[in-house]
Amino acid sequence: MEVTIKSAKQLGKLASIVRKSQKLDQKTAGDFSGISINTVSDFENGTGSLSIGRAFDLMEALGLEVKIDVVIPQHDEKAKSKLLMQIQNMVAGNE
Known part of the structure; x- marks a missing residue:
């Protein structure tokens, strides 16, 4: 399914929805992607700053790809x- 994302907040929300659909908590998603639970939370809420590399690490861990x-x-x-x-x-x- 393709989704058009127009903001960091929308991207974080999508990551949250996908993570929850996989029955993962933020800590486990962070462990899979090598980032802290606080960073996962900030990303999902569209707050804080996250390098693009870390964002890709988290999205890859959740099975998301960017086109x-x-x-x-x-x-x-x-x-x-x-x-x-x-x-x-x-x-x-x-x-």
Whole structure:
């Protein structure tokens, strides 16, 4: 199921819903992802600060993945080609 997330608060709420559906408490989710229970709580409440790396660790532990919808310029073929090539290189690990 794909969900559009527009804020850190929504992302935290989604993580909370998924965690609870898996019958995990915050401590266990934190243990699985290597972060403290307080950090899990702050993330789920949309408060505090959490590095993007730690957020990805927690989401991975919960089975969540992030997909980015990149807007490809249609009016400029040169810009379109360059962007597509850069994305393909990045995904392939060349950048």
